[in-house]
Amino acid sequence: MSETHIQIENVNAYYGRTHSLKNISVQIPKKQITAIIGPSGCGKSTLLKCMNRLIDLTDGVTYSGKILIDNEDIFDRKTDIVDIRKKMGLLAQRPIPLPMSIYENIAYGPKIHGLKKKPDLDAIVEKYLKLVGLWEEVKDRLNSPASQLSLGQQQRLCLARGLAVEPEIILCDEPTSALDPVSSQYIEQQLLKLKNDYTIVIVTHNIHQAMRLADYVIHLYLGEVVEHGLSNDVFENPKEERTRAYINGTFSTELKIDSESDLKGQLCPFNFVYAKQALHNLEDGKILKLIVDDPIAVTEVPRGMEADGHKVLIVKQINKTDWEIVIQK
Amino acid sequence: MLAATVFACLLFFLMLVGLYIRASPILSIVPITDLLFSSVWGPSDGKFGFLPFIMGTLWVTGLATIIAVPISLLSSIYLSEYAGNRLRNAVKPLIDLLAGIPSVVYGLWGVLAVVPFIKNTLAPALGVETIGGYGILAGGIVLSIMVFPIIISVTGEVLRSVSQDMREVSLSLGATKWQTIKHVVLRKARPGIFAAIVLGFSRAFGETMAVLMVVGNVAKVPTSVFDPAYPLPALIANTFGEMMSIPLYDSAILLAALMLLIVVLIFNILARMVLIKIERGVI
Ligand SMILES: Nc1ncnc2c1ncn2[C@@H]1O[C@H](COP(=O)(O)OP(=O)(O)O)[C@@H](O)[C@H]1O
Numbered sequence: 001m002s003e004t005h006i007q008i009e010n011v012n013a014y015y016g017r018t019h020s021l022k023n024i025s026v027q028i029p030k031k032q033i034t035a036i037i038g039p040s041g042c043g044k045s046t047l048l049k050c051m052n053r054l055i056d057l058t059d060g061v062t063y064s065g066k067i068l069i070d071n072e073d074i075f076d077r078k079t080d081i082v083d084i085r086k087k088m089g090l091l092a093q094r095p096i097p098l099p100m101s102i103y104e105n106i107a108y109g110p111k112i113h114g115l116k117k118k119p120d121l122d123a124i125v126e127k128y129l130k131l132v133g134l135w136e137e138v139k140d141r142l143n144s145p146a147s148q149l150s151l152g153q154q155q156r157l158c159l160a161r162g163l164a165v166e167p168e169i170i171l172c173d174e175p176t177s178a179l180d181p182v183s184s185q186y187i188e189q190q191l192l193k194l195k196n197d198y199t200i201v202i203v204t205h206n207i208h209q210a211m212r213l214a215d216y217v218i219h220l221y222l223g224e225v226v227e228h229g230l231s232n233d234v235f236e237n238p239k240e241e242r243t244r245a246y247i248n249g250t251f252s253t254e255l256k257i258d259s260e261s262d263l264k265g266q267l268c269p270f271n272f273v274y275a276k277q278a279l280h281n282l283e284d285g286k287i288l289k290l291i292v293d294d295p296i297a298v299t300e301v302p303r304g305m306e307a308d309g310h311k312v313l314i315v316k317q318i319n320k321t322d323w324e325i326v327i328q329k
Numbered sequence: 330m331l332a333a334t335v336f337a338c339l340l341f342f343l344m345l346v347g348l349y350i351r352a353s354p355i356l357s358i359v360p361i362t363d364l365l366f367s368s369v370w371g372p373s374d375g376k377f378g379f380l381p382f383i384m385g386t387l388w389v390t391g392l393a394t395i396i397a398v399p400i401s402l403l404s405s406i407y408l409s410e411y412a413g414n415r416l417r418n419a420v421k422p423l424i425d426l427l428a429g430i431p432s433v434v435y436g437l438w439g440v441l442a443v444v445p446f447i448k449n450t451l452a453p454a455l456g457v458e459t460i461g462g463y464g465i466l467a468g469g470i471v472l473s474i475m476v477f478p479i480i481i482s483v484t485g486e487v488l489r490s491v492s493q494d495m496r497e498v499s500l501s502l503g504a505t506k507w508q509t510i511k512h513v514v515l516r517k518a519r520p521g522i523f524a525a526i527v528l529g530f531s532r533a534f535g536e537t538m539a540v541l542m543v544v545g546n547v548a549k550v551p552t553s554v555f556d557p558a559y560p561l562p563a564l565i566a567n568t569f570g571e572m573m574s575i576p577l578y579d580s581a582i583l584l585a586a587l588m589l590l591i592v593v594l595i596f597n598i599l600a601r602m603v604l605i606k607i608e609r610g611v612i
């Protein structure tokens with residue numbers, strides 16, 4: 001394992017009397033992506049909030065232990081928490097634009113930290129909007145409210161806003177759970193690119209996402225670390241039965257595809273109609289794989305099928321133009 | 330129940346229409362510009378210039394708002410962002426109580442405490458003349474205390490409606506708590522705070538009893554806060570039912586009432602619209 005960036009030692013956290021983190025001790029490697037996985041309610045968000053001490057905002061919280069970042073204990077009352085938070089960008093579960101313009105959203109952090117000159121701010125705004133691939137889309141309306149962007153764009157804006165304070169660490173709490181597949185994919189690509197320069201911690205309950213992104217995995221269950229290690233080891237050869245069960249429960253590597261349908265070249269709404277037709281011909285519980293290349297279909301087909309009561313198992317890009325959608329009837 | 334509701338709503342329109350009908354004699358004789366912008370008030374000569382009263386109202390209300398806004402904003406920011414739950418829960422009923430005190434009690438307090446303070450301490454210290462301490466300043470001070478509870482409680486609601494996530498975003502970028510409040514929370518809450526102020530203002534605008542007791546009641550356009558004034562509600566309360574032998578007098582007074590009603594109505598509608606939008610998450 002590479003150099004440790006965040007060292008978590010014996011961390012316990014309580015909400016009132018609920019013991020939500022139990023003796024957590026793990027290391028998070030520098031300039032890698034670490035995924036924290038586990039079922040909902042197992043303490044993933046709590047652990048993340050300990051790292052930037054946003055947990056302080058919750059009433060009735062107590063915590064103990066140590067979290068060392070660059071050998072500085074962020075739980076130490078003497079540590080300047082504002083400085084610590086500056087080192088960490090946060091990407092939340094759903095995009096939360098600040099109540100101001102696109103430009104001001106990015107400039108907010110740098111301004112807070114004392115940057116005043118307009119040309120400097122302009123340069124920063126442009127740099128980070130370009131970094132997240134948003135510049136071309138918004139450069140003509142930098143002064144319009146950020147809330148007018150689509151959800152996917154907002155999330156990229158939030159990423160850029162976090163990066164603009166030049167952090168070393170990016171903390172993400174299920175950053176794609178509110179997004180459509182195309183936007184999610186986009187954020188994932190950004191994160192993969194960013195790991196060259198940043199330490200990234202991503203909370204996710206989506207195993208596939210963890211597999212696609214993570215170099216290192218921490219599996220939490222009921223507030224305890226069940227297993228942690230290199231992602232290849234954990235996913236292919238989990239030491240713990242609970243990890244194996246969790247991975248198998250949400251994902252079976254050998255999904256049995258019962259029927260396949262190639263809808264390349266078909267546009268909306270025909271691909272939609274064909275998908276419906278193909279599912280109609282299947283028995284309940286059988287699995288259908290679709291290949292599409294129409295970007296609208298990537299979002300709309302899974303949405304529509306879910307609305308019809310089918311279960312969408314996988315939506316992923318398989319090459320430059322094509323997407324695979326796996327649906328269980 | 331429906332009938333009762335309809336009745337309550339209807340009552341308002343009946344009032345509006347009634348006032349308009351009773352005020353129409355003067356409206357048909359004296360041009361509206363004279364009524365609004367002439368400062369000569371001589372009912373027995375048929376001179377009905379409302380300017381002194383309109384200006385009196387604006388001065389007192391304006392002063393009350395100027396005093397009340399900063400104090401009540403700071404205290405509601407403190408209560409919702411800094412104070413612990415214990416303090417917040419202890420203070421809230423006190424503020425509600427403040428809203429429930431009868432207006433005449435505020436007036437008495439004004440006469441017994443504020444007026445003498447202005448007369449004996451403030452005016453001599455500043456070297457200005459007052460008529461026994463009565464005037465706009467006394468009215469503004471008393472009135473400002475009466476609008477505290479409205480502004481504090483509405484602003485409190487609005488601040489609490491700003492989502493915690495928004496604060497977390499700002500803090501996670503390394504902003505201090507105060508920077509977060511100033512740049513994010515207050516920004517987000519701005520329309521709501523505006524509505525709170527307008528509600529307070531409209532309460533101050535129509536408030537009669539307490540003001541009437543301390544404001545001096547002189548029908549002259551005021552030029553400083555130490556001057557006495559004669560706000561519209563005080564005029565109505567003081568003179569309606571008297572001097573009714575003077576032609577057009579009662580029509581003039583009812584016109585004053587109509588003006589008050591319309592202004593307060595507009596303020597309230599504006600403020601409520603903003604608040605409803607905030608509740609629905611539009612703003
Ligand atoms: N603000 C809170 N007050 C009380 N209990 C909480 C609070 N936030 C989380 N918890 C509890 O702590 C546990 C872990 O929550 P969380 O860290 O949000 O889980 P996850 O992010 O993995 O879904 C849960 O059992 C939850 O009920």
Ligand SMILES: [Mg+2]
Pocket residue numbers: 044045046173
């Ligand atoms: Mg969570």
